[in-house]
Amino acid sequence: MRFVMMGCRVLRFSIWVSLILNLVWCSRGFDPVDKYYINCGSSSDFTVGNSNSTFVSDKSASRFLSTPQDILADSNLNSITPSEDSPLFRTARIFTGPSRYTFSIKQGGRHWIRLHFYPFDYQNYDMRSARFSVFAQRTTLLSDFTPRNASVKEYSVNVTTRDLVITFSPSSNSFAYINALEVVSVPDDLITDDASLYNPSAPFTGLMTQSLETVFRLNMGGPFVSLVNDTLGRTWISDSGFLLQPNLATNVSNVGAVRYPQGGATSDAAPETVYGTCTRMNSASDPRSNFNVTWGFKVDPGFQYFIRFHFCDIVSKFADDPIFNVYIDAFLVSPDFELTTKTMGQLATAYFVDYVTPEINKNNLRVSIGPSPRGSYPDAFLNGLEIMKMNNSKDSLAGVSVLPTLPGEKKNLGMIVGVSVGVSVALIMIGVLFFVHRRRKQKRLRYSKTWVPISVNGGTSHTMGSKYSTGTTISVSNMSYRIPFAAIQEATNNFDENLVIGVGGFGKVYKGVFHDGTKIAVKRGNPKSQQGLAEFRTEIEMLSQFRHRHLVSLIGYCDERNEMILVYEYMENGTLKGHLYGSNLPSLSWKRRLEICIGSARGLHYLHTGYAKAVIHRDVKSANILLDENLMAKVADFGLSKTGPEIDQTHVSTAVKGSFGYLDPEYFRRQQLTEKSDVYSFGVVLFEVLCARPVIDPSLPREMVNLAEWAMKWQKKGQLDHIIDQNLAGQIKPNSLRKFAETAEKCLADFGVDRPSMGDVLWNLEYALQLQEAVVHNDPEENSANAIGQLSSQVGEFNHVDTVTSADQFGTSNVDDLSGVSMSRVFSQLVKSEGR
Template sequence: MEKFNKSHRIHIPPLLVLGFLLQFSSLHLSSSAYNFPDKYFINCGSNQDVSDNRRSFIGDENSGSLSFTKPSSSVESTNNSQNSNTSTLYNAARVFRQQSSYAFDATDVGNSTSYLVRLHFLAFASAVDLSSAVFDVSASGFLLLHNFTAKNYTNSPLVKEFFLPISTNNKNTKFRIYFTPQQSSLAFVNAIEVFPAPPVDFNLSGAIKVGSRIGSSSVLQTVYRINVGGQEIPSAGETIWRKWVQDDNFLDQTNNSKASQFYSSKPSYQSGYSEYVAPDLVYQTAREMKDNISVGSNITWGFTVNKSADHLVRFHFCDIISVSLNVLQFNAYINGNFKEEIDPNVGGQLAAPFCYDFVVGSHDSTVMSIGIGSAANLLGNKAFLNGLEIFEIKEGQAAIPIEEETSTNKIKTPVVIGSAVGGSVLICILVIGLFLFLRRRKTKPAEHSSWGHVPPYVGGGSSHSRISDPTINSSRVPNLHLGLKIPFAEIQLATKNFNSKLIIGKGGFGNVYKGTLVNGTKVAVKRSSSESGQGLPEFQTEIMVLSKIRHRHLVSLIGYCDERSEMILVYEFMEKGTLRDHLYSRDFPRLTWKQRLEICIGAAQGLHYLHKGSSSGIIHRDVKSTNILLDKNLVAKVADFGLSKSGPLDEFETHVSTNVKGTFGYLDPEYFRTEQLTEKSDVYSFGVVLLEVLCARPAIDNLLPREQMNLAEWAMKCKYKGLLEDIVDPSIKSQINPNSLRKFSETAEKCLQEDSADRPAMSDVIWDLEYSLQLQQTPVPREPHEDSTANASSAFIRHNVQRLPSLSTTVDGEDDSILLGADHDLLEMSASEVFSQLRDEGARAR
């Protein structure tokens, strides 16, 4: 493994504390060289000023020193029923029909070396179709957004956030943000934030390199900002409106770590650190290894990233778990093949924050693994982490047109003038500034770029990395399903007061208990944990989805309980546990290849019903082997609908824009990249499950070499090299008909196509898996080259599938609208029987 010594640690320039008065008379810490931002916050396309979370957004039609070029127009929302939780900031937008730019006065940047830029978008209903806009955004010569569209961002706003370097030449001119419509389209923006960032360095040239050649200044876009071991920190109460999310949903596993006790005192900030690096709450909580974990164990988090870009990764540490100094030393890991030794003894005292920065090179993978762990040759047997930030390094260049001296439109915005500073304080500032300048010249390398912080473009997954954001905003479960409510006392009785001996599983929501209701029904009881990264939105979604659907291959909801602040879900009991258990655990017998095919077919039928058979159309968003359960007859049922998204079928035929959610290792890379959800995202995740079934190994295995860590990437590389058989589960290798293997692997490959348009629908996946099963059962042996049905089978299946009813075998009698057809004879057929009829019918047609 690569090893760097601690001399590469990135130290952040000193931030000295001064007081300053805000409009709400609240006191905030600041650097002596940094003034708390009071500009520019722009309400675009409006003459109204809007106050939002301690910021005053000025209507861009008011007078001031702001200008933009080229003709433009303003539009207002015509949707009077717009989400009440959406700020009035999103009631207007400025629209551009040709390349235009906002120009900001760049003369007052102080000691900052970068701008913090936030762009707000909401394609609300108006006289102009904002959802049709396709455009680029650039600034400082860098391409920030390319072919960007806000289509279907109609219910909640999208905020893109960047750090851009400040050119020395720009300090006396204008800082411009360009909006360039594509072809005959348009560009728009609802709000803009531009202000000099605090002088908090992200020194790309000096950061520890992990397979990267980055060494000069670039634009940073925040991808993740994580409060490790703590609760979510909303942007509203943060110093410069950063948002920090919980780490629970990014954890590879939860049984080897624990959240540290809240540290009530203020962190002991040393020279160069303050709440501008990270807020107090980040350093007052941490995640640490449990006491009984063996030496050499790791805590690992997983993240989905842009595989074509380099990333800046910042680790935040603050030792709040030691009882004395010089007790702990441990390692930080990146992608399993890089290790850096961490010494938490900083400044000669405990609870002193510090950071490590790494620039991680692109490696043609959407997976980034971050870990911490003890080692046998280091002191102690503990490791901890307080916070984590991941930034994408954007290097795309953009052409900047020559600006005319006189803009066609001049729009000014008032500047809020702060309190005057006394002469003695001014002298102190000058002295301190000179000291910092001389210190920088002495300690900094010649090539240097300084960066600030920015709220996240949030993402993540469940047991590996659930990417969480609320999808339901109500505070209680709607009273639409009172018939499903089960009294808390009855659940206590069913689980023997949640006896730990009855725990049969643990997930992102909490513990799962085996129980027996008073009527004798065996159930699985899932009880929310206070340490869980999931909460009310997932709880509500699960109830809303499962109360409306019934299918043989979907787990049934028996009831729920929301008494005493409890969130409990009660399901039918699945005797055989999860598919993952039967693939990996030694406590379960190995499944035969035929059983695995039947399980895959059943799960595919359940997903197909969700996509096309339910009245509202549902995308699961968390398809994985732990969410496919098996009953006593090994019948597969899809479970865990906490992240599901429902909507009109015609809407899903294009896409739904949404904050990214899913599980690390299973997440559709196109969904992560575009934030546009389609049913094909489930297809991609199911493709990963197919490979799990074939190879009997996890989607992500951090113990394997880097090139083998991601199952989807590794299996496809093996298939292209003709080596797929080498990674097939040895326990079934001798059972598989070569033609069945070929068809099955082709199906998985189609599901894993990077472009969602190239992936099959779940109906096609069902037929392909059925055909793989037919090949497995074929008594006449065939050579692999004789299986030429990959294209032929798809041809006749697709020709007929449009007129078939749903393959559902169990329906809700109270809601016949959920059926695709009314032919009950066909509904009672098995998938194999329908497939056989199609095959015979196709043969007759030929």
């Protein structure tokens, strides 16, 4: 116990020393325009060290705060004191309801946000059990977070408004707290848009607008670098604890040799104490050495990461520095890297390079350096490394886990506040056991506390009785409701495996029948699936807002017992994909295929135009087009859907998601999402419908593997009829095939601006159907004006009707079905056979 108490005192002292240093840098080097420091819960100001930086008291900062209740916690009033030499941790502000700090921003751009946490007991508030979320404007910084030890969370956000609002939101039946808060300007040129993607290799745009969380900041080959030695007040920890095979590496130090180039890296990028040390490949002058030096990191899956490599050649004596390879995971991101080519032949010159990862789907990340075959001898080195988490498509930086792991807490603590304290084995075991117990308890409660009754557009919620519960919540604005787990169990015969009708990324899909005879499809989330709460919530939010005869209807959802279950109307005839290939289902006629494509296009057109803002599906494919008992098509699976750009924007910058083979290459390259990304995917579906084969088939010859590429080659030759489904032989009229193929080709244009809108696609598909049905058999020239004249007379006259129709044009009574944009209206505008 005595050892534990001594360890805690050392920990607290280290934290306090770090905090003293935290603002000393403000008196020299970069001078931030915006500087806010708040000593939360305190009745007096506190000046850090010998600097002019003062954490103002809670009373002085009250003008920034809006909160439903004033609760100022002071540990000195309790028998347990967190630290006798850490004034910033002696007090805290407690929030019992949503509360926000509003800071006036003098100069827009990047700002540090640092949140200081140290839990202690105050009256009836045990801060070790607090659970809450934190938001900066619309960005989620923390979600269901519970601070366990002294910690400082550091974020870099781009502020474009006059005010920065930081909101603390307690979780259900809990509260929030904060010990100290900082908001400080960051140099504009610290992070620019010069980063590169590496899978595939391409420039990354949009980095300036990303919110970032500091995850790791390492000084390779050197000791801990304190805040006082960094112009921006950052801490750098030693890389030794992250080396996977320390014996393969050696350290080099030559701080005095470091120089900063004109117009290149500056001390703001990293201090001399970082560039002046490095971890080097320990080849021991063995010319046969062939291994990599590798560092391993724990990260949150589901995010992209910004990675900055710092290089400075302090190992070479002449301007023939090593040529080596740089890797992120298994990807060779910088082959044959030769530093002197970047520094104009100068040695010991600071240089950095930035990369952005694809979305990480695992909880670990590795960085490696190793010899290149082009090098004259095997050698490699790295001076510094920064890893920052980027906000995801939900504008969130919150990780998957509610609680960080104990090792993660130690590393973050060391990174942010520079604490390096040995802890006894007994203390670790106690912490681990407590953590496991607490996490299991929270996992049991997690989902039941997450969801509230859905109510869209201000709809009023009511309850409807059932035999399973006293009341099931329903929103009258969207008619979606929470379904008791017992009802779903009964409908699926306790999830009988014989009732499984499909398996997807989210989980298994079961056929079921409610007590009243309603047939349903039940999608049950798999806890091991990579898709989870975000997709579950998105599906509910999207389908509760939209009703259309060509969109699959959401009947309800269930979140009891740690379950994530979605209940849909049952689609008797399964997926479009199942009717094209891979099953024994009868082949569809050409007319039926056209009708299915038209129905799907109507559903997507409604998504793009039928609401205040466009909704982009992001996973359009034949497996997500379902067919009812009459083979009417309905678009399904909205778990990846995303609201489109604002009126004054051209795109949404977001992580790439979708299905391989259907993915828009422009979206993949630039991570800029528009409705035209759905159009591209739908173009692939059109060729899939025509050729009745998988979009990617590795068993075929190389030139045939990718359906879109293969079909486009034949289309450009004017010989697409050579590769169509043999079951369609003799069924398709030439003009109908031509119009259908032209439509698919336009959908697959390399750039979204060259693709048609989904309304235009719908128009042309309906035209292809009419060409198929209304062709003049006795006219040898089917494309003649005579044919078109007869076609126009068949469809009737409705003048001046816009074919791209939104819900607003039809009124609320018709918002659930825009398929009323009939052929008779569409074809009144025909003046030539080419259509649009």
